[in-house]
Amino acid sequence: MSSTAPIPTMDVLSIDELRKMDAYWRACNYLCVGMLYLVANPLLREPLKPEHIKNRLLGHWGSDPGQTFTWVHLNRLIKKYDLNMIYLAGPGHGAPATLSNSYLEGVYSEIYPDKSENLEGLQKFFKQFSFPGGIGSHCTPETPGSIHEGGELGYSISHAFGAVFDNPDLIATVVVGDGEAETGPLATSWHSNKFLNPVQDGAVLPILHLNGYKIANPTILARITPEELEHLFLGYGWQPYIVEGDDPAVMHPKMAAVTEHCIKEIRAIQAKARSAAPGAPVERPRWPMIILRTPKGWTCPKEIDGHKLEGSWRAHQMPILDPVTNPAHLKLVEHWMRSYKPEELFDEAGKLIAELKEMAPVGDRRITANPHANGGKLRKPLDLPRFAEYAVKVEQPGHVILSSTDTLAHFLRDAMRKNMTSFRVFGPDETASNKLQVIYEGSHGKTWMAAQLPEDADGGYLSTTGRVMEMLSEHTLEGWFEGYVLTGRHGFFSTYEAFVHIIDSMFNQHAKWLEKSKLELRWRQPISSINLLITSLVWRQDHNGFTHQDPGFLDIVTNKSPEVTRIYLPPDANCLLSVADHCLRSVDYINVIVADKAEHLQYLTMPQAIDHCTKGIGIWDFASNDEGVEPDAVIACAGDIPTSEALAAVAILRERCPDVKLRFVNVVDLFRLMPEREHPHGLSEREFDSLFTIDKPVIFNFHAYAALIHKLTYKRKNHDNFHVRGYKEKGNINTPLELAILNQVDRFNLAIDVIDRVPKLQATASHTKQWLQDQIIECVNYAHANGIDSPELRNWTWTTPTA
Secondary structure (H helix, E strand, O other): OOOOOOOOOOOOOHHHHHHHHHHHHHHHHHHHHHHHOOOOOOOOOOOOHHEEEEOOOOOOOOHHHHHHHHHHHHHHHHHHHOOOEEEOOOOOHHHHHHHHHHHHHOOHHHHHHOOOOHHHHHHHHHHHOOOOOOOOOOOOOOOOOOOOOOOOOHHHHHHHHHHHHHOOOOEEEHHHHHHHHOOOHHHHHHHHHHHOOOOOOOOOEEEEEEEEEEEOOOOOOOOOOHHHHHHHHHHHOOEEEEEEEHHHHHHHHHHHHHHHHHHHHHHHHHHHHOOOOOOOOOHHHHHHEEEEEEOOOOOOEEEEOOEEOOOOOOOOOOOOOOOOOOHHHHHHHHHHHHHHHEEEEEEEOOEOOHHOOOOOHHHHOOOHOOOOHHHHOOOOOOOOOHHHHHOOOOOOOOOOEEEEEHHHHHHHHHHHOOOOOOOEEOEEEEOOOOHHHHHHHHHOOOOOOOOHHHHHHHHEEEEEEOOEEOOOHHHHHHHHHHHHHHHEEEEEEEHHHHHHHHHHHHHHHHHHHHHHHHHHHOOOOOOOOOOEEOOOOOOHHHOOHHOOOOOHHHHHHHOOOOOEEEEOOOOHHHHHHHHHHHHHHHHEEEEEEEEOEEEEEEOOOHHHHHHHHHHHHEEEEOOOOOOOOOEEEEEEEOOOOHHHHHHHHHHHHHOOOOOOOEEEEEEOEEHOEOOOOOOOOOHHHHHHHHHOOOOOEEEEEEEEEEOHHHHHHOOOOEEEEEEOOOOOOOOOOOOHHHEEEEEEOHHHHHHHHHHHHHHHHHHHHHHHHHHHOOOHHHHHHHHHHHHHOOOOHHHHOOOOOOO
8 A cells, every 4th residue: 555545534533632732732832932032921921021031032933833743743642552652752852842841741840840831830941941041952861751862863763763673562652753854874774674573672762853944954754755755664664654734734633543553553563563463573563653844934924024934944033133122023932922822821820721631641641741751760670690700710811712792692691591581782783793693592583673684593593582682883873772771771782992982972962961861860760781792992903903993982982971881891701700700790870891802811710800890990910010119110001912011121120130120000991091080980189100210111012092080190299200102093904913013002112112212221221222123124014924923923822020
């Protein structure tokens, strides 16, 4: 059947329902306009005057009436079918629609008692919007019922799907702005329907709101032919239904019929899938969606000063800009607001009249009171296996060589087995590449609702009930992950280091959401942390080359508040296990774990790793020889390859310069370097000084860009003696040691650095320095001749030097 086939509209709404729904919609729209314009006279009980208008008019009107229109119809269906539903406002500045409904539902006044349901509370409710000391025009964390801030466009669909995975009773209705629909992340996220299992998951009802314009331009999807638009979404795998018009008397019955049809279709899809015999194949359904086409700024004045207003880009933000200084425009604002007939909607005290109050659901069924939109209320801690049981046996440091991420995978596999409805693993087609493929054993494989071929059974791990989410779109994955944890569940995300930058801005948005929620909003309950494993690192891009060498995501993370972000660089598998267990148990953080997938030396026993990770930073006694004396230099490191190269440098110096006293410090928690006054988990001055001896050189071998260590330690007493080695944008197709040499994080350059900075070595170690320089040349020549590092360097292990 064509998506444009008519849907029966007879008897969907009674005349009385139509009257009350339209009145409720007018009340919503009135509140939206009031938020945009008014600081006083909230119900126009007197003629509108300039002093009733805000001095700065900041906000967006264009998408609000279409969203409130949608909301009124969702309320009807929630009440009729007892639906469990949340709402996501995709249009970036569309918060007035959500705020107005939260206020009319009574939720806003319950959370913020000073915004009471009377004239005084309504006046405060209006004034706070886009006002200093108030709230923003997005659906910020302060907005009840929201899990989607919307300040950056493109993630509404992926957030909605994340919310309904493993939530079989939940429907996430998401209104997608037609400007938002032009973004790459949003376009990709339409494919989320290939990952939604109607048996174990809930449903997403997307409503593409075509009002025709962005800030100053038409939108693409509003200007293509109806056939092209229909075929686009049919091609995406959706069943589109169209509601189009501008006459409320016609549009209400249309919308009521279409939304009810979609809900029935969703329920039919779920009922069919859930009633099938156990083990029966689950087919991917064609889920319904709605295309809602209404005028931009619907119901605002048709024209202003001879220019088209309703239905044009001029209605996108503030349709009337100068009512304070232009009496004619002040009258126009007043006429616009009075067109909603507030005197019919609110009683003498300023409260929505009783018959309209009854139009909203009650209790937790109110959209803005739904506990899924305050996911900490529903969150249950993970049931995790004992991570120490997965420990690598380390009889002596620096001898065992293995992949740390492979070790981690066994822990994650069993964590999955114990939490099969509340834990998912995400990754962009790289789970196996990152040595995490053993997770498939505990996850039923990878989520996949699209077609399967016979050869997929041979190592493809595809499954309609899989719990590892793989798609080659970091945006969509991160959106799923955020929606999943925001509604009370847990997850883990692995990705290549070079491409984690794709979600830079998503990380930024979520960090801001967490900071506001954690530090300012007591009513938002703690949610599970976002856990990002960054692997396939800059130092092991043996064939990918220069394009895949970028450790700069750590710089982005340190720009955010340490109250909500942490960076961990575990040097070996046992430390990685300890860090991962800690991160999975944490709440209200974005945890970034940096661990290479390649095989590396292992250093610490599990008890030592737990102690080291608990402190976050510490001296490794086996590599130090300064006990009881002041060291000549401190060699510090953070990261797996920087650690192995720093240890190799220590071995060289202690063999060739036996009188040098060295202290070896390894950093796991990067934020520990910050002063305690800057970060509650930072090191006190005394602790810092005890590690990095005052007035002695500190050679710091770092995984990422050197400037980051200077940034974290710039207030420290010994900062002038910090000499940091890190990635310098040098390299292409190199062996691991050759790449380290090009960026001067290798053992030879580190040893030279110590010789140059320790006075007693400057005169005695000239021959050693020359030998080190010769080694650099030989290593590069060997790599270019043989395509691999020499065996003695490639297979180097730690041997404690003799005293």
